[in-house]
Amino acid sequence: MKPDLSLYLVLDPVMCGGFEAAVSLTQRVLDAGVTTIQLRAPQWKKRDWLRLSQQLLPLCRDAGVPYLINDHLDIALACDADGVHLGQSDLPLQVARRLLDPDKILGLSVSNLQHLQSDDCALADYLGIGPVFPTGTKQDADPAIGLVQFCDWMTRIRQPVVAIGGIGHLETADVIRAGADGIAVVSAICAASDPVQATRTLGQLIQEARQ
């Protein structure tokens, strides 16, 4: 499966307001145009990740939207998710490739030049590059890359790229114009007062920036 990275939601169920709120938000933002979903629940234990995934996966399948799991390959295997998104300190991509079916999607977080030149990069189906801008969502985030450096990296990368980190309305147009295939957001949707409207607006900004 080749993911449409245009509007990639990193779903934080705690930020959404809990289990039921996360299910409800997911259904609504799928209808509003989210194109990929990744579950990331660092405060949660795995049994809850699995329970939530068993609710979200049918919604994503109905919408034709890939459902990915952050970090935990075992949860992805347990619920038959469409892939995993791995960080530089998670299991190596070579290991993930071996453990997952060949059609599953492997994403990799890239935060600096060293990451970009690593062997893992070549094995990823897409790269999540960031934080492009400063962000308050991820406490242990690397320093922001900045738009100028991001533009430079985009000229060297052949894989699909989703930009992440501090991406709101203003930043969306910039990263898309720089060549990103899409934007990944957490709080811009999960913490929005109107997640459906936030999704629609981001979708429009992406479309406009591509023209």
Add this chain to the structure above:
Amino acid sequence: MKPDLSLYLVLDPVMCGGFEAAVSLTQRVLDAGVTTIQLRAPQWKKRDWLRLSQQLLPLCRDAGVPYLINDHLDIALACDADGVHLGQSDLPLQVARRLLDPDKILGLSVSNLQHLQSDDCALADYLGIGPVFPTGTKQDADPAIGLVQFCDWMTRIRQPVVAIGGIGHLETADVIRAGADGIAVVSAICAASDPVQATRTLGQLIQEARQ
């Protein structure tokens, strides 16, 4: 593989003093009589779990001692560990059974009567019952079961049992006499000034209590 639970080390590499110290300690306590090892490194990222496991697994294989992974089935799959030890909030045992080869060992933590009556229990190769006594090692530990209640539970359980939580010299004899197949320790070995001597002493206490 049927694990010998007699002297079960839950290896906390941070408590040992880091990666290299954990490798060195493991080799020495295997020689001194540890019979099962479980890696538990809650502060570590998975790439480091995997790196350490790749060092420890050959040592355990040479010693004929099972090497288990706490919680993370994906790491167990990645390094071909001998099994996993799961808590009540980790992935269900039914899922673990499906993802692991049938000869792999599945352990389950049990802290109260409700756990003991759960479906998961029947699928476990052994139960880790505790904390029997108060412990400072695990910050989110359940309330201590106490020796009287532990003795009562032992009369109802058919599976192999390893007792865990606050088990030092005095407590070792008690839980073995109550019918436990072994004791699981973290700080009693990892934080001992002389881990080899601590291992030998615990081994002797277990032997004596069985006579």
